[in-house]
Amino acid sequence: MERKEGSLDDMLSVLRKFTRAGDAPAKAEASTNIVAERTPPASTSVPVSKADAGNIDLARQLLQAINTYTGFRSTPSLERKLALVLRNVSASDVANLIKGAKDGRNYQDLTAIVEDLTNHETFFFRDTMQLDPLTDEFFPKLIRQRAKDDKRLRIWSAACATGEEAYTLTILALNALCAAGYASFHQSDGFRLQDGWKLEVLGTDISRQAIRVARAGCYQASSFGAFRQMPGGWQRYFVAMDSGPGRYGNEAKYMSVLPSISQHVRFDTFNLISSNPPLTECDVVLCRNVLIYIDHDRHKTIHEMISRSMRTGGVLVPSLVDQVDAPRLTPRWINRCAFYEKK
Numbered sequence: 001m002e003r004k005e006g007s008l009d010d011m012l013s014v015l016r017k018f019t020r021a022g023d024a025p026a027k028a029e030a031s032t033n034i035v036a037e038r039t040p041p042a043s044t045s046v047p048v049s050k051a052d053a054g055n056i057d058l059a060r061q062l063l064q065a066i067n068t069y070t071g072f073r074s075t076p077s078l079e080r081k082l083a084l085v086l087r088n089v090s091a092s093d094v095a096n097l098i099k100g101a102k103d104g105r106n107y108q109d110l111t112a113i114v115e116d117l118t119n120h121e122t123f124f125f126r127d128t129m130q131l132d133p134l135t136d137e138f139f140p141k142l143i144r145q146r147a148k149d150d151k152r153l154r155i156w157s158a159a160c161a162t163g164e165e166a167y168t169l170t171i172l173a174l175n176a177l178c179a180a181g182y183a184s185f186h187q188s189d190g191f192r193l194q195d196g197w198k199l200e201v202l203g204t205d206i207s208r209q210a211i212r213v214a215r216a217g218c219y220q221a222s223s224f225g226a227f228r229q230m231p232g233g234w235q236r237y238f239v240a241m242d243s244g245p246g247r248y249g250n251e252a253k254y255m256s257v258l259p260s261i262s263q264h265v266r267f268d269t270f271n272l273i274s275s276n277p278p279l280t281e282c283d284v285v286l287c288r289n290v291l292i293y294i295d296h297d298r299h300k301t302i303h304e305m306i307s308r309s310m311r312t313g314g315v316l317v318p319s320l321v322d323q324v325d326a327p328r329l330t331p332r333w334i335n336r337c338a339f340y341e342k343k
């Protein structure tokens with residue numbers, strides 16, 4: 001590949017050279033903070049020109065700015081993505097971007113870069129071993145409690161990516177309300193909630209592009225592959241769009257979430273490292289498959305913020321690998337998954 005003088009690609013390849021020259025390259029993917037940890041050892045044999053040294057410093061500052069803004073931990077894979085995103089950006093533009101972010105004047109360019117660094121992998125009914133206990137235990141219990149007071153269920157899908165998780169939770173909650181006799185499902189117009197009941201679901205993500213897709217609520221039919229753990233009869237939650245001849249006969253190209261489901265859901269951008277939650281009094285919060293990208297030091301603060309978003313009796317469902325340590329959140333193990341109830 002042709003290398004452009006002064007481009008970020010130069011900076012990062014130099015930085016990677018130092019990573020390789022360091023003592024423990026095998027640990028690189030698991031290690032957390034390049035900015036702090038990958039200072040070249042004094043004894044390194046890699047020759048450093050003055051220009052290289054300036055580039056390394058700029059690359060470090062950029063990674064630091066991204067870390068401050070998003071909490072993202074630096075890994076070689078993040079660096080590779082970053083190098084790709086910025087391969088034609090000049091060093092002076094990078095310097096301006098860092099300056100803007102530092103002054104708090106211009107986060108826009110940084111936000112645009114962050115869009116390309118995030119991974120939006122998600123799907124409907126993801127990880128049923130975590131969802132089944134919601135259906136079998138938590139939703140029925142919460143509905144029994146709420147039936148005695150404000151008849152309202154509030155759910156937050158934090159880091160919802162393109163929205164599938166938020167719609168899944170809405171479907172599970174509506175089905176639980178049907179089972180309790182407070183809602184019904186009709187083939188002609190979908191779910192109908194009994195008078196007096198309210199279901200409010202919020203999906204948030206740092207990515208504006210992901211939130212745009214989530215708001216549209218329309219997904220490629222091919223993404224509902226047979227290998228996904230979709231429940232029987234899942235098609236009734238969608239309107240098939242743009243049908244035409246396909247490999248297996250007449251097939252829809254897109255599936256749009258039923259209005260009687262989407263009317264309960266709203267989406268907004270929200271950065272998990274913000275100090276205040278976007279919603280309070282939540283009964284159920286899902287925060288899955290996101291902390292893996294964020295510095296470990298920040299997890300406790302994020303879980304504390306989530307705890308503040310919850311009502312007493314509410315439940316947090318984290319990723320299977322997350323360790324939650326926040327006041328008033330007590331773990332309960334079901335299906336070998338931890339559910340954190342707010343006491």
Ligand SMILES: C[S@@+](CC[C@H](N)C(=O)[O-])C[C@H]1O[C@@H](n2cnc3c(N)ncnc32)[C@H](O)[C@@H]1O
Pocket residue numbers: 070071118119120121122123126158159160161162165204205206207210270271272273287288289290293
């Ligand atoms: C792999 S997806 C997980 C989606 C969904 N929770 C799931 O488990 O299927 C991770 C999402 O986290 C979002 N994300 C990353 N850092 C974030 C942050 N600091 N604040 C909010 N969202 C963030 C990304 O934009 C991405 O859409």
